Amino acid sequence: MRQLKYIWRTYREIIIAVALCMAGFGGLFFGVVPTAKNTLATLDEIKTLSAHVEALSQKAATLDALSEDTLREQLAVIVSAIPTDKAVPSVFATVESVVATAGVEVMDMSVTQAGSLATASAQKLSTEEKTIGASLLPFSVTIRGPMEKVRAFIGRIGSVRRLARIRNFDVSVISPEVIQARLALEAFYVPLPTSLAKVDEALAQLSKEQQDALTKLATFPWFSQPKISAPQGPVYGNRENPFSR
Amino acid sequence: MSTQSSNINLISTKTELPEQLVAITKYLHRAGLGAVLISLALGLFFGVGVTVLKLRATSLAKENDALVARIKSVSSKEAMYAVLVKQSAVAQKVLVSIKPWEAVVDEINAIAPPPILLSATVNEKQELSLTAQTPSVEEAALMVERISGLTTQKKIRNAVLESLELGIDGKVKLVITFVPTL
Structure with a gap:
């Protein structure tokens, strides 16, 4: 104990200085550097997400602007x-x-x-x-x-x-x-295409052509238009249940 | 009689350090203090920064999820639009590939109207082979003149008289090939 007290008394200044150095540099290397890396990674993530959100916003706006009836x-x-x-x-x-x-x-x-017996996907297309x-x-x-x-x-x-x-x-x-x-x-x-594009994929735009x-x-006249029209009036007579006797 | 101790410790309680070590200590002290202050300042800066950025990232992720849900809710519209874009690109190419063949019929009629015309064949390279029979050499010459006229007008190109037969009855049978300009 006396030995320790002696060492502390003798080298107190240097011990405090070394401890400060260790705390300061340790803090820099083990605290600040990882936090800085984390900050940069988060910044990158935000950039990616922003671009993503921007693209999705445009896609959503384009889809909202489209009329389903016109599309049909x-x-x-x-x-x-x-x-x-x-x-x-x-x-x-x-x-x-x-x-x-x-x-x-x-x-x-x-x-x-x-x-042809082959399905559409199995057929080999010519040039x-x-x-x-x-x-x-x-x-x-x-x-x-x-x-x-x-x-x-x-x-x-x-x-x-x-x-x-x-x-x-x-x-x-x-x-x-x-x-x-x-x-x-x-x-x-x-x-018809068998799969839809991914949600985050941009929509291809219709060109002027x-x-x-x-x-x-x-x-152009549509000659092969089906000539079947919806039945007019009650098709089962006046019965509500067509299977009733 | 009591005896009183009169021992005096003359050895210094504080050991003097070498001057070099003192200088190093001072340097280390300053450096350590500086490092602590810098790490505290930077830690605070990056700590606040990362917190703000994480909040922003979370908000963007929520916005992203909301947009994905919004797009998924109109997926039928998206599917129709995707099909429309694909099919219209095909339609555009198909429309471009459709040639105005009626112009070729006009040219055939202009060169050799029936009954002068015997037959005409257009192959896949758009080369037209025309067989005609004129009642006289003069008529044949007129027909060749008409072909020259169409060539000058650039309505046809590469006109070649493949064969010419003069019959004993004075009729002339001609086989002409050319490429109509479509």
Whole structure:
């Protein structure tokens, strides 16, 4: 004990100085540095969160500004032009209507590759299909009629819903007034996406060209529109329960 | 008779330290004090800073969650919009790829109206092969003139007279290929 008292008496100043140093530098290294690191990490986190919140705010504002009814109408227009599956009947309906409008006679019509067994995702797309972003449904039509009516059909088939384009064609003269045209055409279909983008992913904007395309499509006549109308009046007679005897 | 102790301790109770050690002690004292003050000041600064920032981060995280919930509540709208963007991009490309073939029919009609026209074929490279039969050489010359006119007007290009047959009845059969400008 006397020894300790002696040491304290002798080296008190130096002990206090060393203790102060240890406390000061220890505080710096073990207290301030981690807190500073924590501050910087929190600052980074805030930057990331701010950007995230900004993007989400914009997305929410864009979605709020969109009218669900308008979206439905626009979707109906686009799906009527480029359906989500092969929808072969709509090809026939469209061609029949264009034929009737143009005033030509259909001699033959066939759809090739109509019944592929592969699902849409399993089908291998050709380079052209990849470029366009849609699957192609080839079909051929042979029509007969006067030159101007065949011309009307050729001019009209590309500007109706459902959309189709002529790949190649040949014309032969049957009589001075009647020509026959054999056309190889392609209709398009795009399967619906199977998954939605993540919530935090930004919304792709409709470009001016895309909006123009939508406006143009809306002006095209929709010949394959379902003709089924909602039943009018009581469909079960006057009974409330249709299964009652 | 009592005897009184008269011993006096003349040894100094305080040991003098070497001067160098005293100087080092003073230096260490100042440095230690400085380090303590600096660490207190910085600790206070960063402590307050991190607390404020954590509060801000928490508030942003709450805002983020609220926005995610808001977006999820209109997910059907988002899905429709996403499909619309995708399909309209396709529609735009499809519309661009549709060629005005009726113009080609007009050109065929302009060059060889029926009954001069026998057949015409347009292949996938947009090359048109036209077979026509004119009643006379003069008519054939007129037809070639019409082709030259369309070439000058840049309505067609690469016009080539593939074959020309003159029949004993004076009829001329021509096979012409060209590429219509669409």
